[in-house]
Amino acid sequence: MEQAIFEERRDQIHRTGEGPFELACNRDSLAGAVSQRACVFCGSRVVLYPIADALHLVHGPIGCAVYTWDIRGALSSGPELHRLSFSTDLQEKDVIFGGEKKLKAALLELIERHKPKAAFVYATCIVGIIGDDVAAVCRDVAEKTGIPVIPVQSEGFKGNKREGYTAACKAMFTLTGTGDISDISPISINILGDFNLAGEIWIIRDYFKRMGVETVANITGDGRVDDIRRAHGAALNVVQCSGATMELAKMMQEKYGIPFIRASYLGIEDMADSLYAVAEHFKDRDPGIMERAQQVVREELSVLLPQLGQYRKDLEGKKVAIYVGGAFKAFSLIKAFRHLGMKVVLVGSQTGTKEDYEELAAICDPGTVIVDDSNPLELSKFVKELDVDLFVGGVKERPIAHKLGVGFCDHNHERKEALEGFVGMLNFAREVHASATSPIWRFVPRREAMAKAEAAKKEAI
Amino acid sequence: MSDSPYVSTTNACKLCTPLGAALAFRGVEGAIPFLHGSQGCATYMRRYIISHFREPMDIASSALGEKQAVFGGGPNLKKGILNVMSKYGASVVGVATTCLTETIGDDVPRLLAEFRKEFGDLPLPEIVHVSTPSYSGTHMEGWHAAVAALASQLVQDKAEPQRRVNLMPGLVSPADLRHLKDILADFGVDATILPDISDSMDRPALLDYEKLPAGGTTLADIRAMSGSLGSIECGRADHVAESAGANLERRFGVKNLRIGIPVGIRESDAFFAALEELTGLPTPKKYQDERGRLVDAYVDGHKYVAGKRAIVYGEEDLVIAMTAFLAEIGVKPILCATGATCKNFKAQLAAVTEGLLPEPPEAREGVDFHDIAEQAADLAPDLLVGHSKGYTYAKAWNVPLMRVGFPIHDRFGGQRMRHVAYGGTQELFDRLVNVVLERKQEDSAVGYGYL
Numbered sequence: 050m051e052q053a054i055f056e057e058r059r060d061q062i063h064r065t066g067e068g069p070f071e072l073a074c075n076r077d078s079l080a081g082a083v084s085q086r087a088c089v090f091c092g093s094r095v096v097l098y099p100i101a102d103a104l105h106l107v108h109g110p111i112g113c114a115v116y117t118w119d120i121r122g123a124l125s126s127g128p129e130l131h132r133l134s135f136s137t138d139l140q141e142k143d144v145i146f147g148g149e150k151k152l153k154a155a156l157l158e159l160i161e162r163h164k165p166k167a168a169f170v171y172a173t174c175i176v177g178i179i180g181d182d183v184a185a186v187c188r189d190v191a192e193k194t195g196i197p198v199i200p201v202q203s204e205g206f207k208g209n210k211r212e213g214y215t216a217a218c219k220a221m222f223t224l225t226g227t228g229d230i231s232d233i234s235p236i237s238i239n240i241l242g243d244f245n246l247a248g249e250i251w252i253i254r255d256y257f258k259r260m261g262v263e264t265v266a267n268i269t270g271d272g273r274v275d276d277i278r279r280a281h282g283a284a285l286n287v288v289q290c291s292g293a294t295m296e297l298a299k300m301m302q303e304k305y306g307i308p309f310i311r312a313s314y315l316g317i318e319d320m321a322d323s324l325y326a327v328a329e330h331f332k333d334r335d336p337g338i339m340e341r342a343q344q345v346v347r348e349e350l351s352v353l354l355p356q357l358g359q360y361r362k363d364l365e366g367k368k369v370a371i372y373v374g375g376a377f378k379a380f381s382l383i384k385a386f387r388h389l390g391m392k393v394v395l396v397g398s399q400t401g402t403k404e405d406y407e408e409l410a411a412i413c414d415p416g417t418v419i420v421d422d423s424n425p426l427e428l429s430k431f432v433k434e435l436d437v438d439l440f441v442g443g444v445k446e447r448p449i450a451h452k453l454g455v456g457f458c459d460h461n462h463e464r465k466e467a468l469e470g471f472v473g474m475l476n477f478a479r480e481v482h483a484s485a486t487s488p489i490w491r492f493v494p495r496r497e498a499m500a501k502a503e504a505a506k507k508e509a510i
Numbered sequence: 511m512s513d514s515p516y517v518s519t520t521n522a523c524k525l526c527t528p529l530g531a532a533l534a535f536r537g538v539e540g541a542i543p544f545l546h547g548s549q550g551c552a553t554y555m556r557r558y559i560i561s562h563f564r565e566p567m568d569i570a571s572s573a574l575g576e577k578q579a580v581f582g583g584g585p586n587l588k589k590g591i592l593n594v595m596s597k598y599g600a601s602v603v604g605v606a607t608t609c610l611t612e613t614i615g616d617d618v619p620r621l622l623a624e625f626r627k628e629f630g631d632l633p634l635p636e637i638v639h640v641s642t643p644s645y646s647g648t649h650m651e652g653w654h655a656a657v658a659a660l661a662s663q664l665v666q667d668k669a670e671p672q673r674r675v676n677l678m679p680g681l682v683s684p685a686d687l688r689h690l691k692d693i694l695a696d697f698g699v700d701a702t703i704l705p706d707i708s709d710s711m712d713r714p715a716l717l718d719y720e721k722l723p724a725g726g727t728t729l730a731d732i733r734a735m736s737g738s739l740g741s742i743e744c745g746r747a748d749h750v751a752e753s754a755g756a757n758l759e760r761r762f763g764v765k766n767l768r769i770g771i772p773v774g775i776r777e778s779d780a781f782f783a784a785l786e787e788l789t790g791l792p793t794p795k796k797y798q799d800e801r802g803r804l805v806d807a808y809v810d811g812h813k814y815v816a817g818k819r820a821i822v823y824g825e826e827d828l829v830i831a832m833t834a835f836l837a838e839i840g841v842k843p844i845l846c847a848t849g850a851t852c853k854n855f856k857a858q859l860a861a862v863t864e865g866l867l868p869e870p871p872e873a874r875e876g877v878d879f880h881d882i883a884e885q886a887a888d889l890a891p892d893l894l895v896g897h898s899k900g901y902t903y904a905k906a907w908n909v910p911l912m913r914v915g916f917p918i919h920d921r922f923g924g925q926r927m928r929h930v931a932y933g934g935t936q937e938l939f940d941r942l943v944n945v946v947l948e949r950k951q952e953d954s955a956v957g958y959g960y961l
Contacts, residue, residue, distance in 0.1 A: 053597070054539045055593065055597065077573065077575045078549050078571075078573040079573065079593065080570075080571070080572045080587070080589045080590030081544070081570045081572070081573075081585040081589065081590030081591065081592070081593030081594045081597075082570070082573075082593060082597075083552070083568045083569065083570050083571070084549055084553070084571070084573065085551040085553065086549055086550075086553060087549070087550045087554060088549055088550020088551075089550070089552070090550060091550050091553075091554070094740055103842060106518070109609075109643040110526060110609050110643075110644040111522050111526050111644060111648075111849075112521065112525065112526030112527075112528070112529070112551065112554065112555075112609075112644045114519070115524070115526065115552075116520065116525075116526075116557070116558055117553035117554075118521060118522075118553070118899070119902075132902075133520055133521055134520065134521050134522065135518060135519070135520055136518070136519040136522060137517075137518065137519070138518075138519040138522065139609075139645050140645055140646070141643070141645050141646045144609075144613060144643075144645050151517060154517040154518075155517045155518035156518075158516060158517055158518050159518050159520075159804075173608060174547070174608075174609060174610040175609045175613055175645065176580075178579065178610065178613045178614055179577075179613065198911075200519075204547040205549075205550045205551075205610070206548035206574050206575055206576060206578075206579045206610055207576050208545075208575070208576070209549070224936070238835045251785070282729070294547050303921060308665045347842060351590055362551070387572075425566060426569055426597055426720075426721060429719035432719075433718075442556075444557050444560055445556055445557055445560060447560070447564075448564065448565055449566065449719065450568040451564075452715070452716070452719050453712075453718075453719050454715070459670075481750055491717045492715070494715055495716075495717050495718065496718055498717060503642060
């Protein structure tokens, strides 16, 4: 069994309770290891993608654009320019002679056609190699068209998704501070790190509204260029998905003095804690705010809890594996599973940091396996060894679970079910329940064999 | 030559070159596809392919970082191959390049020669390499180039002559491949189907997780290709300088019959005729009967679909094949479009519709969905025929989309969808008639129970 683990990756795996916690992470992926990670471009693209009234032009060969066409279920309440996939579709002659001219022509053509509020230009691997001066073209086109044209330095090979997040934050930061903030309430926030998958940011905004908090900018779910331009007028940045947008929060703190807090809208405690943390921040300016936050939580829980109990009955004691992009989401999931009576036995992420993993180790039960930048061979090995009943991950992890006869919950950015907020917790429970308790698993050979072995054991006794 | 008047591309109607190569390599037994480039490419393609087939699709990557992009990717390539050897136990490694490694100028054949020398003491897998920069061609070039590379690099000697047929089926579904295998078995000849993703991309539920999915063309069958009665190569569009079949013909004198992907009666007839020619045997009665039932179905259903105006889009081979089928059932292909640039696309569309349409259908190559949509406004289509990426437009125009080919990301069972030979065409025809009937029923206030 141990064969599934690469020698070079042994220190990227840890079992809690076995010696002092130490986990190597933030390394380049191992060649030939079939990492589940993507690239720098992917990181930038997913963060900026939901800005719905911007033009997102991928400067490179066609693949990068086509594999990210409408990739997220990020909804917009208005324009949907973000759902189109734009590319310069570089050809061999562009690679030889340079792609700047083509980029400029494509930008002018698309800006004329779609009249976007701003344009983001993503540099891909090849652009970094052939040396196109993307920033110069952007400056030139911005001057000609009068809209912000922002280069995103996201050459794929220059790291992993996290470097892509940084590039995206730098790009957005250039927009902040350019809009009128005179009519913004002193009790106001920006929501950072929520991408409005299946309409989730609308759920969260509604909670804040009921508390009396104005949301200035969604960054980036259902995002708008003009809102980001005014984002520096908000009194507080509330940052979810720490990896993706924390850097923007830090830059805004430094330049505009806007404080930030971390939040998570997944699961009951984290959702409630996030509302309370915002209330706490504003309580001096608005003494009634904590009361209103409690009211929101009370109302929502009175609907949620009775329904949640039904699902818990069937799920109690089942074992869960979590493998997600960023480690921050894993914290919330572990807590959410406790509400369902389920036990997390494996948890990992593509791009967690040392601090993330330390925090994970601290909240996990002893014996939990923690992995960084894992791959199908390792994940399948652990699913079997730890006798997992349900796997939470994305599209690439789904067949691993299914082939082993293990239930699956899609918690990736392609999901079409809202899993955030109190109502999201119910959807989450429903989805977990639907998969983990399905009658079909008995037919999967591995489970069939396990059931037979179990029966034989009982008979022997 | 692109028929698009625009510089920019919007919602491309093509995929990138290495994806096709990776998928083709998956059709060889014991093979792991290996992309020489940055990590993201492999991950994106895996996600894209898994969403269609709903099967594991491990693609290894040399995972180049900034340093390697500057100093060369050789060490990562070698290390990566060693890693897939030890962990996957791969007997074949299919190395496809990407735009990154092509542009930094990695000389993959040289690196592989070095690798074989350096690690000659180990039991090395077969390593096949193909050049697939994504700035040149589409996933179909990648597919055909990988198939050609498998034939030209793995078939080294003239094999014993035997009653065997080589079939290069093109990018068709696992269900299509199973159907083709049945046909070959019923002809009573051995066959090498290259590549064969019928098992590897549509696996049964098993006792354990397979590192490498079983199935795929065996190395022995690939090597036997040089002794075959002949090759049948499906796909009318020109893709590579020398196809697998042409290569085997040039080097070993194995007769190569180039036909279309067999969709519709005329193209299926050509397929069976090719089999008859190579084997010297008549088409088994079973398939004559299937043909008869298909003709009977055409007769019974022709009025439902008569004169319907269809836009066909996607891969050039499949667009040509679907157009051949639509034209022979009385549907009017009003626009045949592909994102690829392909020098014989128009001529082949004219050839497959000859005698069926008063004039060749309008064909456009090198176009994207923006181009197609712009034109469709004047065309008033009744129906779209293509992969699932056209759905946005079908919805916007309120016309049905008949999903065919790859990718099918918004419906279930794309890997089990049949298109080829009389049997596959029968299923397509039934589906098409039902798409039309369903729309008619939905649009009617009467609530007809008979149609």
